[in-house]
Amino acid sequence: MLEARDRVGGRTQGGVLEGAPVELGGTWIGEGHSEMYALVAELGLETFPTWNDAGSLLLDLGGKQSSLASTKGATPRLNPIAMADLAQGVARFEKLARSIDPARPWAHPKATVLDGQTYESWVRRNLRTPTGRSYFRVLAEAVYADDGADMSLLHTLFYTASNGDLETLASTDRGAQKDRVVGGSVMVAGRLAAGLDVHFDSPVHTVSQDEDRVVATTRDGRAFQASHVIIAIPPTLAGRLTYQPILPAWRDQLTQRMPAGTVIKCFAAYPTPFWRDAGWNGQAVSDRGPVKVTFDVSPPDAEIGLLLGFVEGSEARRWQRWDETQRRRAVLDCFERYFGPSAAHPTSYLEKDWSAEEFTRGCYGAHFTPGVWTSYGDVLREPVGRIHWAGAEYAVEWNGYMEGAIRSGRVTADETLRVLP
Amino acid sequence: MLEARDRVGGRTQGGVLEGAPVELGGTWIGEGHSEMYALVAELGLETFPTWNDAGSLLLDLGGKQSSLASTKGATPRLNPIAMADLAQGVARFEKLARSIDPARPWAHPKATVLDGQTYESWVRRNLRTPTGRSYFRVLAEAVYADDGADMSLLHTLFYTASNGDLETLASTDRGAQKDRVVGGSVMVAGRLAAGLDVHFDSPVHTVSQDEDRVVATTRDGRAFQASHVIIAIPPTLAGRLTYQPILPAWRDQLTQRMPAGTVIKCFAAYPTPFWRDAGWNGQAVSDRGPVKVTFDVSPPDAEIGLLLGFVEGSEARRWQRWDETQRRRAVLDCFERYFGPSAAHPTSYLEKDWSAEEFTRGCYGAHFTPGVWTSYGDVLREPVGRIHWAGAEYAVEWNGYMEGAIRSGRVTADETLRVLP
Numbered sequence: 097m098l099e100a101r102d103r104v105g106g107r108t109q110g111g112v113l114e115g116a117p118v119e120l121g122g123t124w125i126g127e128g129h130s131e132m133y134a135l136v137a138e139l140g141l142e143t144f145p146t147w148n149d150a151g152s153l154l155l156d157l158g159g160k161q162s163s164l165a166s167t168k169g170a171t172p173r174l175n176p177i178a179m180a181d182l183a184q185g186v187a188r189f190e191k192l193a194r195s196i197d198p199a200r201p202w203a204h205p206k207a208t209v210l211d212g213q214t215y216e217s218w219v220r221r222n223l224r225t226p227t228g229r230s231y232f233r234v235l236a237e238a239v240y241a242d243d244g245a246d247m248s249l250l251h252t253l254f255y256t257a258s259n260g261d262l263e264t265l266a267s268t269d270r271g272a273q274k275d276r277v278v279g280g281s282v283m284v285a286g287r288l289a290a291g292l293d294v295h296f297d298s299p300v301h302t303v304s305q306d307e308d309r310v311v312a313t314t315r316d317g318r319a320f321q322a323s324h325v326i327i328a329i330p331p332t333l334a335g336r337l338t339y340q341p342i343l344p345a346w347r348d349q350l351t352q353r354m355p356a357g358t359v360i361k362c363f364a365a366y367p368t369p370f371w372r373d374a375g376w377n378g379q380a381v382s383d384r385g386p387v388k389v390t391f392d393v394s395p396p397d398a399e400i401g402l403l404l405g406f407v408e409g410s411e412a413r414r415w416q417r418w419d420e421t422q423r424r425r426a427v428l429d430c431f432e433r434y435f436g437p438s439a440a441h442p443t444s445y446l447e448k449d450w451s452a453e454e455f456t457r458g459c460y461g462a463h464f465t466p467g468v469w470t471s472y473g474d475v476l477r478e479p480v481g482r483i484h485w486a487g488a489e490y491a492v493e494w495n496g497y498m499e500g501a502i503r504s505g506r507v508t509a510d511e512t513l514r515v516l517p
Numbered sequence: 518m519l520e521a522r523d524r525v526g527g528r529t530q531g532g533v534l535e536g537a538p539v540e541l542g543g544t545w546i547g548e549g550h551s552e553m554y555a556l557v558a559e560l561g562l563e564t565f566p567t568w569n570d571a572g573s574l575l576l577d578l579g580g581k582q583s584s585l586a587s588t589k590g591a592t593p594r595l596n597p598i599a600m601a602d603l604a605q606g607v608a609r610f611e612k613l614a615r616s617i618d619p620a621r622p623w624a625h626p627k628a629t630v631l632d633g634q635t636y637e638s639w640v641r642r643n644l645r646t647p648t649g650r651s652y653f654r655v656l657a658e659a660v661y662a663d664d665g666a667d668m669s670l671l672h673t674l675f676y677t678a679s680n681g682d683l684e685t686l687a688s689t690d691r692g693a694q695k696d697r698v699v700g701g702s703v704m705v706a707g708r709l710a711a712g713l714d715v716h717f718d719s720p721v722h723t724v725s726q727d728e729d730r731v732v733a734t735t736r737d738g739r740a741f742q743a744s745h746v747i748i749a750i751p752p753t754l755a756g757r758l759t760y761q762p763i764l765p766a767w768r769d770q771l772t773q774r775m776p777a778g779t780v781i782k783c784f785a786a787y788p789t790p791f792w793r794d795a796g797w798n799g800q801a802v803s804d805r806g807p808v809k810v811t812f813d814v815s816p817p818d819a820e821i822g823l824l825l826g827f828v829e830g831s832e833a834r835r836w837q838r839w840d841e842t843q844r845r846r847a848v849l850d851c852f853e854r855y856f857g858p859s860a861a862h863p864t865s866y867l868e869k870d871w872s873a874e875e876f877t878r879g880c881y882g883a884h885f886t887p888g889v890w891t892s893y894g895d896v897l898r899e900p901v902g903r904i905h906w907a908g909a910e911y912a913v914e915w916n917g918y919m920e921g922a923i924r925s926g927r928v929t930a931d932e933t934l935r936v937l938p
């Protein structure tokens with residue numbers, strides 16, 4: 097196993113704030129993520145529920161703040177007109193998503209039409225109220241770290257089908273944000289790697305294959321030979337390696353068309369999770385940036401309070417160009433707007449811009465821009481000779497999550513085992 | 518000058534068919550391409566008009582073939598309803614395009630809305646007849662080698678504004694396909710390079726910079742030092758080099774979002790340009806693939822007849838996976854459909870899939886997918902320290918054409934001259 101970094105985990109990474117572990121990358125294990133729960137148990141790790149018990153979720157849409165006593169479900173409670181609009185939008189989107197086979201989104205009878213437009217175009221056509229549109233937009237930003245403009249409608253339908261439904265994607269205790277790993281999600285990769293022969297600091301530069309073997313050469317010139325190779329890096333990075341012979345046109349053009357999302361994760365530490373006492377559960381959903389979504393990521397014993405804010409999509413693309421002091425101020429302004437003046441002065445602050453990472457270049461994952469699923473989707477998982485592909489982007493089920501990465505890894509491992517000499 | 522290939526010219530390349538020079542890549546100099554005409558003259562080269570004089574353009578839309586006595590203008594003559602639909606569509610699109618400043622498309626008051634949808638979405642909303650929609654779609658495929666689904670509406674408006682108007686983009690004798698260079702367009706690059714110190718077969722692998730200099734290292738380990746460097750390769754390839762220090766997040770994410778189009782150029786040679794005698798000018802526009810657009814590219818003396826067919830966008834993405842024999846048959850079937858049985862049996866056949874070229878990976882150029890101009894467009898031409906960018910994709914005027922490449926090169930050369938020590 098050749099690892100570009102000095103650590104394993106890729107888009108999961110551990111950090112520490114005021115002595116508490118925080119997840120700088122992939123965080124949650126969700127409802128239905130059966131492989132992850134099994135793996136966590138197998139590795140002797142434990143999970144604990146994301147803080148969701150007491151208090152209300154804070155909605156900050158169209159300049160009005162409201163509280164939501166329950167976070168159960170993708171549809172919040174709003175004024176009756178917005179509520180009806182939103183309910184109809186959710187129902188329409190869910191119905192469309194249910195018609196997609198996540199293993200073959202390009203095979204849908206209306207694939208060309210669905211893939212010819214953006215998610216944003218669908219939102220504008222199907223949601224009538226500003227609040228309804230705002231909610232759908234923030235939902236997309238929170239799920240993909242992309243704007244609705246960036247993505248093919250077909251891609252968002254595929255992704256929703258791959259992950260159950262909108263409610264699963266959006267909700268905490270019943271959905272994709274259900275549980276966390278005690279000590280941090282990166283411990284899964286860490287324990288998995290413990291039994292493997294990992295070469296760290298070994299970014300691969302060239303992958304050569306002939307009829308008998310594959311040779312992977314690192315930037316510093318070390319060559320590793322194998323019968324087959326599995327490339328498990330983000331698609332946009334996989335497209336940058338030098339291949340001998342060069343990849344076929346369809347493979348190269350595909351990875352040109354799978355850009356990564358844009359997210360800056362921002363953490364603030366406080367002596368206590370004070371928002372809980374004020375009746376908030378630490379989750380905010382807003383249409384005003386830079387931070388539009390927050391979570392309470394305090395440690396299980398709540399010895400300190402930790403707020404996590406996401407700067408996503410075009411907000412991240414703007415704010416990644418500012419210096420950290422200015423960005424920190426803007427982020428804390430959001431926290432204060434949501435949870436009051438106590439949020440303005442954390443004891444510590446930490447942030448992580450995944451698009452600035454040489455060996456990631458964007459999170460949470462790749463998205464298909466319009467026209468790509470119908471042009472090249474059918475060869476997404478196609479090996480090229482002795483080269484095979486794996487990662488969260490290749491998963492049929494739970495695409496984009498740690499669960500999807502594990503499942504894709506299993507499928508690709510089986511694929512290579514079948515062709516091994 | 519470090520050149521990856523064993524030749525100069527990049528996306529222009531010379532080929533020979535039955536002794537006649539053909540352009541495997543960029544071909545035409547158009548109305549208003551003043552820098553190219555000046556350069557051609559300066560280099561002692563000559564131009565000749567694209568064959569457009571006699572005969573009709575053939576329209577093959579919605580299963581019906583019709584002839585068009587004049588190719589002057591973007592709006593062909595059709596049945597009155599389709600004609601009215603098309604005329605209104607052209608007028609609306611032109612009006613929108615005129616409102617775009619090609620130097621700053623992101624600054625348009627409705628930039629977010631225009632960039633949040635695909636060209637295809639606009640076509641579906643603004644064209645009512647199948648013929649009107651077909652014409653707009655084929656137009657996009659012919660101009661970009663992409664489907665309307667692939668591109669941001671704002672991008673197509675920018676591109677139209679950058680190149681004058683739809684009529685200029687679409688027409689031959691008054692537009693972008695007006696003239697050709699005697700001997701082939703690649704002679705321009707060839708003569709330009711004659712006075713330069715070009716290192717051939719020198720693909721750059723790493724670009725390192727510090728406070729004092731830049732070092733470009735080739736794949737085989739040769740290092741070249743300079744005060745500044747101009748990277749003049751397609752954006753998707755520029756994003757694949759290794760940079761030390763690594764590029765800022767915004768630059769890397771931008772080049773992740775500028776995929777190249779998809780085109781296979783197909784040439785067939787015949788003893789004579791027989792279609793001229795039958796009353797056709799060799800130009801066909803069809804909504805049935807794989808070849809939807811053709812041109813007469815016979816040599817000026819017409820000693821032989823040469824037909825050029827474009828397989829573009831999703832057609833190219835499908836047909837690039839077939840073997841050459843099958844593809845050739847499908848292409849010649851199209852030629853026969855347009856120009857009769859004599860077209861079925863050429864004396865020679867030649868094709869070029871630009872997405873299969875390691876040092877191009879797609880033509881005609883990069884397109885911005887939805888959301889990209891408004892997210893990252895303002896830093897498209899921004900240098901990174903001592904690294905500057907040039908090429909047809911960076912041009913404000915005549916973006917995407919040889920003319921744009923020359924103009925971008927001049928602008929970037931001026932930019933570096935200003936900062937040279």
